[in-house]
Amino acid sequence: MKQTAKQVVRLGMLLAIALIASATFNIKNVHADSKTINNLKIYFVPSKQPDQIVTATKPLKGLLKAQLKKQGYNVKNVDIKVGTSYEAAGEALSSGTADIGFIPGGTYVMYDDGAEVLLTATRAGLNKDFTSAKKWNDGKATEATDKQASTYRSLFIAGPSAKGQELAKKINAGKKLSWKDVNSAKWGLSSTTSSAGYIYPSLWLNKNYKKTVTDLSNTVQVDSYGSGMARLASGQIDILPVYADARRDFADAWTKDYKQEKSIWAETNVIGVSQPIYNDTISVSKKSKIMTKQFKSALSKSFIKLAKTDEGKKVIAIYSHEGYVKAKSSNYDGEREAQKVLKESTK
Template identity: 40%
Template sequence: MRKYTSLAVAVLLCITMLMGCSCASPSQRAEKSVQRLTIGFVKSVDEEEILSKSDEIKKLFKSEMIKQGYYVRDVEIEVGSSYEMIGRKLAIGEVDIGFVPGATYVLYEEYCDVILTALRKGLSIESDEPRVWNDNTPTSPTDKTVTYYRALILAGPSVRGQAMAEKVNNGEPLTWEELNMLRWGVMNSTSPAGYLYPSLWLKEKYNKKITNLKYVTELDTYSTAFEGLASESLDVICIYADARRDFEDKWRAEYGRPFNIWDETAVIGVTSGIYNDTVCVSRTTQVMNESLKEAIKNTFINIGNTEEGKEALSFYKHEGYVEADPEDYEPIRAAREVNNLK
């Protein structure tokens, strides 16, 4: 009888211990606690699109950080009004984690560390010849993930834009004088696809830069760029290679164009490869240390490996993350030097 009594007591103790573990709060299950972490996103897409995913991102981040041994009490999501804003906030410690282009990281690398490089889906076209892009539309994604992309100089449906497209498709070279008469839409000077690499393309082809062009408008988002192209207030815009896929539906439904985006636009310039966006952590924020940095790195790698995580970060079209090497961004440092951006 004693044998059975002892067994029963042991079973009850095990159940009690299991119940105690399962009822433990997240902060009790984690080894370390952080009061607050702020994650900053650059506004390369509409702010509302990013903020609509904020609750999902917070939930996934906090849950995965628990597995890394950290209980994060509060996660704040911030969208910068410019590319530099998140970089500046990383520099002064107001943002702990920043999703920023490689050029923004390079600009502020004295104050932040790059921990991850984003993965994107490769594209069906991989060429530096504009006619190849125009002859094989629409561009489609492949199953292969890549760590780089290209920028395109895209002509729109305006009279001058179509004239440039016709010359390219006929195999005729474009002159600097022709390009200089176009109305260009570019992004901020820290944008690799929207400024730096197109300017480098001009330097390589014509020994000129964006700053040498007569008619240039700086835009806040790619949505604004495509809207300007569709309204014919811009002749050409500088974009990332798969941008037309992202704005294909809006081209007719919101921007009111009569035909699809693939028929009304054409590539007139293709840049060299650009290393993908980064995830950076601040060196100046009070809470950051090597242990927390490692936990954040593993958290986003694990989030990016799930379908739920990819959906939460779908506004950037990221397909996951790999550990970054600062040396991978050396070409961007060189592109900044060419553009006299120190």
Template identity: 30%
Template sequence: MRIFKRLATIASALLLVTVLAACGKSSSSSSSSSYTPKKLTVQFVPSSNANTIEAKAKPLEGLLKKQLGIPVKVSVSTDYNTIVEAMGSKKVDVGFLPPDAYVLAHKEYGSKVILQAERYGYKQPNDQETNKLVKTYKSQILVRKNSGIKTIQDLKGKKIAVQDTTSTAGWIYPIVELYNHGVNINKNNISTVQVKGHDQGVMAVYNGTADAAFVFEGARVLVQKDAKDVMKKVVPIYTTKGIPNDTITVRKDMSSKWDKKIAKAFKEIAKTKKGHEIISSVYSHEGYVDAKDSNFNVIRNYDKTAKKIDK
């Protein structure tokens, strides 16, 4: 009889442990994606002049507040890494992340992509915008027309204006495709200078402070008002393969309910006249479509090669 009592006691104890463990798992799981914002913080990255972007993006605060029913704070980060870290430390709820920055944010902090931007495509010469909406864009290598630089091989020994090392169009894609053509950014006597914004990359070439620049296709349009002859003086010598468009990404613990609310809000805002004007002027976005993490596996493949180059 004692043996049966002891077995019953042990069984009860094991059952209690199992129940507690299950409760612990349930609590952990729910807390990992149960954040409900009382005030939404949205941050952009400086693809061009940071002050200009902030001024253009600020009106989104009112439009998002109207859609979501809570206060919204819009700001611009100093660079790509800053916004990734801010989302990881839960200081920023929503980030407009380029694809490589998203991949990093997802890997390091579990940040979730909810939307991907649509843009009009470009055709050459002179970065002419097409009327076709696309979910990818391209990077270009620009040089001065009279520089004598005609091919990727001619970049050896030259000075190149680049973006942050997590910038897809301003670093990752160009260095990988250079590498695939036999030119190593770190081993062929190439010097680099980091500039903030693709417009600054174009101007570095235009003003002669750099021999070449890595920028997204269409970046020359950003400076056309100030440098009216930029299309004649600054020309592409190489265009990369397609890159997935920018993301709208949320922090890891954002609840699924708010994932959907935020996604719906941005889609609806993009359809309004005022909202469309804002997203178009900031990043040339025309609208947003649902996105999933696997859309960015191509970026992960480029990242692997980039790491080899940096060794």
């Protein structure tokens, strides 16, 4: 059938309209798909009892989804897990089985080939921040201040055991501990990627005695600070390296759960203090397919805003986090220095 010139023009116009409509539809689909996250996987480290972390962070699912929606992202499901160890959380990020990890700086550095630091947590500063161990031992509780801090210290806590009290007595008399003193105690050590519980104690030992934790004669690994504090209270261990405000977190448990007669401030003393350590990180997986530059920006904004809400503050309080600031990889060079010391010590 022959077509008139008018019909040909009309047909061409219809085809053009169809093509434009199709292109517009496809663009919208691509845009919509790129803004939809089917499953966002978050891992936490077991720095406290795993069941406590799971319960405390449950509201995070809805809160994070709501914040990301404001950034234009539709997250259908948020899956939260607590790693069986610090390493497990780091490996999950490095392999891409986790998208986001709430991990210490030491864990981040150990797995920074597959993990990228996004944010550094801020916490309430403390009314004590001494380099001298003796100055921490006034028998008074360490209190939080209104000032936010992005760094903290590792404290080496001597417990109520005979050896713990012996070392504390020397420190409080203004004496310096010898390597023999330090090595005569039984130490409770956290995971090898724990900044406060392993890495910075090694750096401290190296600077003071040219040793690391691998040179200590009597050590046991503790799977969480809670179990470590329980062992310290019972006298199973003499020394426990912890983050500086750990005694505040376990002050109630010390008398109620661990059945100690006196307060944690009366029965424990600081025998060593580390250099400043940058706070925990929110890191993301370099292997995660959803971690685009745009989504990482949206995540950063979401966590920073979430931490400013009353509901968000309750969730992140499980790690004593009070807010977040953007992080730089170089902030954690202290961790890298410490891990270099550890590697050299095992050669």
